Amino acid sequence: AQSVTQLDSQVPVFEEAPVELRCNYSSSVSVYLFWYVQYPNQGLQLLLKYLSGSTLVKGINGFEAEFNKSQTSFHLRKPSVHISDTAEYFCAVTLGPGSASKIIFGSGTRLSIRP
């Protein structure tokens, strides 16, 4: 069965500094990977996804992630964060297309931006 591990529960950074949120997955088959953001008391918004092709994926709000199959990682990065990036970030994995495919979420990483 597939699983997702987010190694950091909290990541504090200063405004305009770069940030990396780590995500590792385990699966015996090919997977599709996602990063979602959740602002306080709101649902989830898709930041970016990796389905196939280029391993460097660019998303919204200046975020990008790199799929590394050998290291089974899908780390999220942003070169310069803003106060508005303060939120909870979830890495997620699904096995593939079809209505039966479920998304499995990691435990989340709380990104807090200091002025």
Place this chain on the structure above:
Amino acid sequence: GAVVSQHPSRVICKSGTSVKIECRSLDFQATTMFWYRQFPKQSLMLMATSNEGSKATYEQGVEKDKFLINHASLTLSTLTVTSAHPEDSSFYICSARPGRALLLEQYFGPGTRLTVT
């Protein structure tokens, strides 16, 4: 873009009563909808998967008689928490997947915060 709504956004109910939460896909048809539960500062836990016109598939450990799911149309799924108790207090989030098989994304609703007193 695809929009999913939930109603109500917040609900407070007394212990022993039932509460219904609606999840609607506003601009697309959702053959599959998912219900999640999220405790404070924790991740989303999948409760059940519902397909239009058929019975929901519940995850292990989720009481199907307590959390009734109805997916009566391609744009509406409901979650009814029956005989609610304080331990059912949580943030409930639904998501909807469009009918196109190649589209892997789920579109999430804004969530419903349930407080049982």
